[in-house]
Amino acid sequence: MKGSAEIICVGTELLLGDILNSNAQYLAQQLAQLGIPHYYQTVVGDNVARIQQAVAIACERSQFLIFTGGLGPTPDDLTTATLASFFGTPLIERPEILQDIQQKFAQRGRTMSDNNRKQALLPEGAEVLPNPVGSAPGMIWQPRPDLLIMTFPGVPSEMRAMWQTTSVAYLKQQGWVGSTIYSRTLRFWGISESALAEKVAPFFDQENPTVAPYASRGEVRLRISAKTASEVAAQQLIQPVEAAIREIAGADCFGADEDTLAAVVGKGLRSRSQTLSVAESCTGGGLGQALTAVAGSSEYFRGGLIAYDNAVKKVWLNVEAKALETDGAVSDIVAQQMAAGIKTQLQTDWGIGITGIAGPDGGSADKPVGLVYIGLSDPEGHTQSYAYHFGSDRGREWVRHVSVCTALDLLRRRFL
Amino acid sequence: MKGSAEIICVGTELLLGDILNSNAQYLAQQLAQLGIPHYYQTVVGDNVARIQQAVAIACERSQFLIFTGGLGPTPDDLTTATLASFFGTPLIERPEILQDIQQKFAQRGRTMSDNNRKQALLPEGAEVLPNPVGSAPGMIWQPRPDLLIMTFPGVPSEMRAMWQTTSVAYLKQQGWVGSTIYSRTLRFWGISESALAEKVAPFFDQENPTVAPYASRGEVRLRISAKTASEVAAQQLIQPVEAAIREIAGADCFGADEDTLAAVVGKGLRSRSQTLSVAESCTGGGLGQALTAVAGSSEYFRGGLIAYDNAVKKVWLNVEAKALETDGAVSDIVAQQMAAGIKTQLQTDWGIGITGIAGPDGGSADKPVGLVYIGLSDPEGHTQSYAYHFGSDRGREWVRHVSVCTALDLLRRRFL
Numbered sequence: 150m151k152g153s154a155e156i157i158c159v160g161t162e163l164l165l166g167d168i169l170n171s172n173a174q175y176l177a178q179q180l181a182q183l184g185i186p187h188y189y190q191t192v193v194g195d196n197v198a199r200i201q202q203a204v205a206i207a208c209e210r211s212q213f214l215i216f217t218g219g220l221g222p223t224p225d226d227l228t229t230a231t232l233a234s235f236f237g238t239p240l241i242e243r244p245e246i247l248q249d250i251q252q253k254f255a256q257r258g259r260t261m262s263d264n265n266r267k268q269a270l271l272p273e274g275a276e277v278l279p280n281p282v283g284s285a286p287g288m289i290w291q292p293r294p295d296l297l298i299m300t301f302p303g304v305p306s307e308m309r310a311m312w313q314t315t316s317v318a319y320l321k322q323q324g325w326v327g328s329t330i331y332s333r334t335l336r337f338w339g340i341s342e343s344a345l346a347e348k349v350a351p352f353f354d355q356e357n358p359t360v361a362p363y364a365s366r367g368e369v370r371l372r373i374s375a376k377t378a379s380e381v382a383a384q385q386l387i388q389p390v391e392a393a394i395r396e397i398a399g400a401d402c403f404g405a406d407e408d409t410l411a412a413v414v415g416k417g418l419r420s421r422s423q424t425l426s427v428a429e430s431c432t433g434g435g436l437g438q439a440l441t442a443v444a445g446s447s448e449y450f451r452g453g454l455i456a457y458d459n460a461v462k463k464v465w466l467n468v469e470a471k472a473l474e475t476d477g478a479v480s481d482i483v484a485q486q487m488a489a490g491i492k493t494q495l496q497t498d499w500g501i502g503i504t505g506i507a508g509p510d511g512g513s514a515d516k517p518v519g520l521v522y523i524g525l526s527d528p529e530g531h532t533q534s535y536a537y538h539f540g541s542d543r544g545r546e547w548v549r550h551v552s553v554c555t556a557l558d559l560l561r562r563r564f565l
Numbered sequence: 566m567k568g569s570a571e572i573i574c575v576g577t578e579l580l581l582g583d584i585l586n587s588n589a590q591y592l593a594q595q596l597a598q599l600g601i602p603h604y605y606q607t608v609v610g611d612n613v614a615r616i617q618q619a620v621a622i623a624c625e626r627s628q629f630l631i632f633t634g635g636l637g638p639t640p641d642d643l644t645t646a647t648l649a650s651f652f653g654t655p656l657i658e659r660p661e662i663l664q665d666i667q668q669k670f671a672q673r674g675r676t677m678s679d680n681n682r683k684q685a686l687l688p689e690g691a692e693v694l695p696n697p698v699g700s701a702p703g704m705i706w707q708p709r710p711d712l713l714i715m716t717f718p719g720v721p722s723e724m725r726a727m728w729q730t731t732s733v734a735y736l737k738q739q740g741w742v743g744s745t746i747y748s749r750t751l752r753f754w755g756i757s758e759s760a761l762a763e764k765v766a767p768f769f770d771q772e773n774p775t776v777a778p779y780a781s782r783g784e785v786r787l788r789i790s791a792k793t794a795s796e797v798a799a800q801q802l803i804q805p806v807e808a809a810i811r812e813i814a815g816a817d818c819f820g821a822d823e824d825t826l827a828a829v830v831g832k833g834l835r836s837r838s839q840t841l842s843v844a845e846s847c848t849g850g851g852l853g854q855a856l857t858a859v860a861g862s863s864e865y866f867r868g869g870l871i872a873y874d875n876a877v878k879k880v881w882l883n884v885e886a887k888a889l890e891t892d893g894a895v896s897d898i899v900a901q902q903m904a905a906g907i908k909t910q911l912q913t914d915w916g917i918g919i920t921g922i923a924g925p926d927g928g929s930a931d932k933p934v935g936l937v938y939i940g941l942s943d944p945e946g947h948t949q950s951y952a953y954h955f956g957s958d959r960g961r962e963w964v965r966h967v968s969v970c971t972a973l974d975l976l977r978r979r980f981l
């Protein structure tokens with residue numbers, strides 16, 4: 150343990166409120182997991198004098214400064230040059246960075262512009278912090294023996310990849326990591342945060358591991374965090390709590406950590422050597438996209454039909470004109486015929502059909518926005534459908550998202 | 566205009582990364598709209614000494630301090646007491662607040678706990694900043710003639726309600742609101758941030774309106790921000806700059822503000838009363854999802870096929886077995902046959918076919934991960950295909966995302 154960290158996010162877009170500061174949250178979580186104390190976060194705009202002032206304050210009270218933003222090729226990307234001048238260190242062009250940037254441009258069939266040259270400049274004595282996903286690298290620099298600086302681009306995916314591939318190992322090796330916080334996140338679908346919180350309330354009072362609930366976009370999560378010296382010790386603390394919570398939650402818990410509903414469904418299909426096809430109306434391809442977001446999904450996912458137009462439902466899925474006329478395109482019978490139709494057409498073991506009213510328009514008194522029917526056709530040839538009221542107040546994108554998740558959850562529960 | 570604002574968010578949960586700092590973004594947007602300059606944001610934990618240090622720094626460089634968090638009833642809610650002690654002002658219990666809190670508890674059928682008494686304490690001379698939705702009020706306080714302080718709870722809904730119902734009017738009445746900042750964001754696809762920056766470099770030196778670039782997920786944006794007294798005046802400043810940039814950028818600029826590639830493509834189809842269908846392999850439904858994310862897309866989007874399995878490509882799209890064997894599923898010819906096949910099958914004016922290697926597996930020397938072919942079949946029956954190398958380093962999700970955007974962009978450019 151060498152001291153405390155401070156996160157300094159550079160970017161006028163943060164001061165204008167154009168973007169949410171998700172980088173600060175991610176880094177804060179990472180520091181907490183590594184047991185590195187962290188007492189301040191600062192946001193400052195693309196302005197040399199104010200960046201310098203933020204550095205002056207931070208290096209008096211913190212020993213590890215983490216910068217995000219301001220590493221791009223444009224004139225208002227000032228972080229590296231400002232740090233160099235603050236510590237009176239010259240900038241030196243690193244040929245290896247220049248080469249790397251040129252290669253990345255070449256890979257994408259583009260030629261590097263002169264602006265990008267500045268991204269190859271680092272203060273004398275700084276190490277390159279490689280960027281595996283983007284063009285701009287960061288740096289690891291000790292301008293003083295008692296001060297560590299790391300810089301990252303503002304693009305979250307690049308910052309996270311750089312942190313994971315280089316920073317974590319560096320901090321461990323340099324003795325920054327004390328007693329670590331290991332977390333495991335249990336993921337739930339089909340139960341509300343308050344309902345789940347009531348069921349597992351006693352766990353919220355625990356000290357080590359702690360249990361904390363989070364909800365986002367229809368999914369509920371419980372994070373179990375243990376503060377220990379080793380991962381093994383953490384698992385010994387976490388396992389019994391996880392087991393007890395899974396026991397209480399039952400089928401509503403679909404997985405942990407990186408598990409997604411689509412990945413869990415994929416495991417179920419693979420283990421049964423069964424295949425799946427989908428017919429989507431209101432989700433317009435979102436269910437297929439979720440399924441194929443899982444690498445290797447071609448093993449069990451044959452494909453699907455985006456049956457946005459009723460003619461397509463009729464001709465390609467054999468949905469009866471009568472059903473469309475009498476019950477309407479958004480109905481139990483059409484959802485069933487879509488599921489059965491795609492299963493037959495693509496010769497798969499399972500078929501899913503989704504039809505609904507995503508909104509904002511198209512709702513009526515008896516069929517309001519947010520009404521969605523999901524049909525599921527199983528290997529035995531039985532087809533059932535289920536009706537859901539997702540409401541209109543959260544908007545079109547929400548209705549489509551929860552429809553996709555609910556369809557995946559329906560099939561997942563059939564595997565239990 | 567009386568000076569600049571600083572946002573100070575108090576809460577250890579922010580330092581642990583348990584929550585996203587959406588309050589800072591909301592307040593930043595509000596300040597920008599009111600034209601109140603705002604150069605710093607600080608996040609600090611529930612700790613008296615560190616809150617005091619943050620106040621000491623902030624009141625030297627800013628004239629309006631906005632605090633969120635630390636107004637609750639628990640012992641680690643420290644904001645009000647710490648501010649009072651920092652400025653050497655006694656806390657006084659406000660009977661009207663106490664009454665209000667008691668009433669709110671009564672309304673919810675609960676009785677107020679002694680803890681809540683502390684929420685009725687405000688520094689001498691501070692005004693109550695009423696909380697219409699929660700129990701804890703904030704304050705409006707001028708501890709010095711040149712310093713304005715407002716405090717808000719950390720709960721976003723309460724903070725926002727208080728800001729809207731009281732703060733905005735107060736700031737206007739007190740002469741804090743000067744010229745307002747109006748922004749317009751131009752959006753680009755098919756050009757890198759650095760290449761665009763070079764083309765429009767002279768604009769970056771402008772004072773009013775300012776022009777600033779940023780990039781995310783393959784898209785580049787230029788924000789034009791004008792500081793004026795009225796929206797009309799702002800538009801008069803922004804319009805010529807926008808026109809000049811559009812002139813320079815040409816076809817690479819696809820829209821502004823809320824425009825998406827899918828919405829622009831939709832406009833183009835609607836204005837021509839033409840229809841579109843898609844055949845997707847590696848994007849697995851993502852193109853359909855993007856198109857149907859636009860409300861009303863059923864007017865021009867018939868549907869599509871997720872042809873994940875080669876058998877599906879053959880049977881449903883009439884992709885030749887020979888092409889699949891000789892050229893492979895990821896090839897110009899298959900992309901073309903997919904586009905032409907879906908156009909024919911769904912009887913649309915346009916057809917798009919996408920086939921590629923999203924990774925992480927499935928790549929080879931001659932067909933690496935990130936290689937994507939997009940076929941476009943037009944109303945005249947001509948079909949072309951285009952090859953792209955999106956690279957492997959940004960991962961499967963990136964390859965799929967830029968494939969969808971590039972397909973939309975191809976069709977968009979045909980409409981120019």
